[in-house]
Amino acid sequence: MRAGIVGAGAAGLAAAHRLQALGHEVTLFEGRGEPGGQVVAFEVGGEPIECFYHHIFTHDRAVVRYFEDLGLGDRLEWIEPHNGHFVNGRIYPFVTPLDLLRFDAVSLPGRLRLGLASLWLKRQADWRVYEHVTARAWMERAVGRRAFAAFWGPLLRGKFAERADEVGMAWLHWKIRLRFASRSGRLGAKETLGYPRGSFHACYVALAERVRADGGRIHLNAPVEAVATELGAVTGIRAGGAFHEFDQVLMTTPNVITKRIAPDLPADYVAILDRVRYQWASCLVLALDRPLSDVYWLSIGDDLPFVACVEHTNLVPADRYGGNHIVYLSNYVAPDHPVLQMDAEQALAAYEEAIRRINPAFDRSWVREKWFFRDPGGQPVITTNYSASVPPLETGVRGLTLANTTQVYPEDRGQNYSLELGERAAGHMDAASRALAAARGARI
Numbered sequence: 001m002r003a004g005i006v007g008a009g010a011a012g013l014a015a016a017h018r019l020q021a022l023g024h025e026v027t028l029f030e031g032r033g034e035p036g037g038q039v040v041a042f043e044v045g046g047e048p049i050e051c052f053y054h055h056i057f058t059h060d061r062a063v064v065r066y067f068e069d070l071g072l073g074d075r076l077e078w079i080e081p082h083n084g085h086f087v088n089g090r091i092y093p094f095v096t097p098l099d100l101l102r103f104d105a106v107s108l109p110g111r112l113r114l115g116l117a118s119l120w121l122k123r124q125a126d127w128r129v130y131e132h133v134t135a136r137a138w139m140e141r142a143v144g145r146r147a148f149a150a151f152w153g154p155l156l157r158g159k160f161a162e163r164a165d166e167v168g169m170a171w172l173h174w175k176i177r178l179r180f181a182s183r184s185g186r187l188g189a190k191e192t193l194g195y196p197r198g199s200f201h202a203c204y205v206a207l208a209e210r211v212r213a214d215g216g217r218i219h220l221n222a223p224v225e226a227v228a229t230e231l232g233a234v235t236g237i238r239a240g241g242a243f244h245e246f247d248q249v250l251m252t253t254p255n256v257i258t259k260r261i262a263p264d265l266p267a268d269y270v271a272i273l274d275r276v277r278y279q280w281a282s283c284l285v286l287a288l289d290r291p292l293s294d295v296y297w298l299s300i301g302d303d304l305p306f307v308a309c310v311e312h313t314n315l316v317p318a319d320r321y322g323g324n325h326i327v328y329l330s331n332y333v334a335p336d337h338p339v340l341q342m343d344a345e346q347a348l349a350a351y352e353e354a355i356r357r358i359n360p361a362f363d364r365s366w367v368r369e370k371w372f373f374r375d376p377g378g379q380p381v382i383t384t385n386y387s388a389s390v391p392p393l394e395t396g397v398r399g400l401t402l403a404n405t406t407q408v409y410p411e412d413r414g415q416n417y418s419l420e421l422g423e424r425a426a427g428h429m430d431a432a433s434r435a436l437a438a439a440r441g442a443r444i
């Protein structure tokens with residue numbers, strides 16, 4: 001089979017690698033000038049770092065497998081981060097589950113209910129029973145309104161911003177189960193996160209090199225203009241004004257782009273794609289001459305113009321980045337949000353007062369450099385009854401498959417699940433090509 005793949009992020013590259021292992025020919029088309037997709041990187045102090053904060057959990061086994069297979073296994077480091085929660089103008093540490101008991105922004109009964117609800121959810125294996133209810137409605141009933149507003153509300157806003165109230169409980173239940181799995185199980189156990197020397201981006205650069213070494217072609221700066229079809233079957237890809245013929249095509253693009261470049265998708269499939277809304281991801285990244293706090297991941301409970309403050313150099317040392325202390329101020333916003341029109345200087349002006357709420361001593365003179373990054377496919381909003389919004393891999397056009405971050409439910413969007421999804425899509429394409437070959441053989 002000659003397979004064309006749109007997008008050279010985690011899903012596209014994993015699919016290419018798996019298809020090659022199954023004996024197929026692959027050609028990738030990537031709109032950007034480098035592979036990696038959302039794991040895009042830039043340099044601070046000569047060291048690559050992600051434009052959007054990234055870490056992995058201990059259960060992200062596919063990511064670890066790729067690092068090992070690519071000979072990069074020794075780069076991964078496992079660290080116990082110092083996380084926190086910013087509520088009522090104060091940073092509360094959240095390092096072990098026991099910190100919940102000291103979280104006096106919530107009454108003691110509220111804290112106990114928060115703890116019991118999490119322990120209960122951790123033991124529930126079936127996320128489907130939570131599909132019909134929002135995380136807010138379920139949690140408010142379980143822990144009370146005040147405890148929800150101080151604890152779960154900010155965490156949900158940290159991912160979904162103003163759409164947080166629409167998020168389904170099935171998503172939160174599954175997330176809680178997994179986050180517990182990243183601890184050793186004891187109440188005093190700290191969470192462990194993985195981060196590689198040289199950034200996650202290095203993994204995708206190495207994977208792209210492997211795909212090329214195995215005979216695959218990767219066209220960079222090659223946005224696909226259209227996926228061509230004839231009589232309900234895919235025929236190829238148009239990119240850079242040229243037509244490339246393929247037996248099958250895999251798209252790894254967000255739903256809106258998928259619809260635009262594959263105009264012949266059946267109406268019922270498009271209706272599924274239309275159900276999912278995305279929040280854009282935006283990150284103002286600051287390189288400071290000193291630390292802002294001692295916390296890696298700070299969820300924001302107070303009303304600040306960003307939803308999380310991620311101080312990367314509280315996970316790995318600042319000397320790796322020429323002594324720069326790197327802070328991501330993260331937001332997930334609707335496509336028409338004014339912050340998306342800002343440059344780094346304007347975003348810093350908009351955020352400056354709020355940064356001072358976290359550290360009153362913060363001064364502009366601490367900022368050595370700043371960058372502002374955004375991504376339109378940042379975060380699909382996982383609403384109630386989301387199962388009905390998950391598009392199947394099979395698009396309804398023969399030979400055209402879709403694999404994107406809307407399909408990893410109930411898992412949370414993450415590299416691990418994009419890699420696994422890419423592999424699954426490759427398996428699906430391989431089976432389709434074998435079935436077609438068998439049918440042709442039978443006709444002959």
Ligand SMILES: Cc1cc2nc3c(=O)[nH]c(=O)nc-3n(C[C@H](O)[C@H](O)[C@H](O)COP(=O)(O)OP(=O)(O)OC[C@H]3O[C@@H](n4cnc5c(N)ncnc54)[C@H](O)[C@@H]3O)c2cc1C
Pocket residue numbers: 006007008009010011012029030031032036037038039052053054055056222223224225252253254257261281282375377378379403404405413414415416418
């Ligand atoms: C802010 C943020 C923080 C995150 N944090 C973490 C984290 O801590 N840990 C973790 O594991 N994961 C994290 N993720 C998620 C992780 O990055 C994604 O799950 C994963 O990278 C998605 O891979 P993908 O291949 O599915 O999609 P993408 O990476 O989006 O790949 C799709 C590719 O298609 C390309 N493309 C689009 N249109 C076209 C076109 N017309 N023609 C050709 N190419 C096109 C894009 O340029 C892109 O490269 C984060 C994501 C974001 C946005």
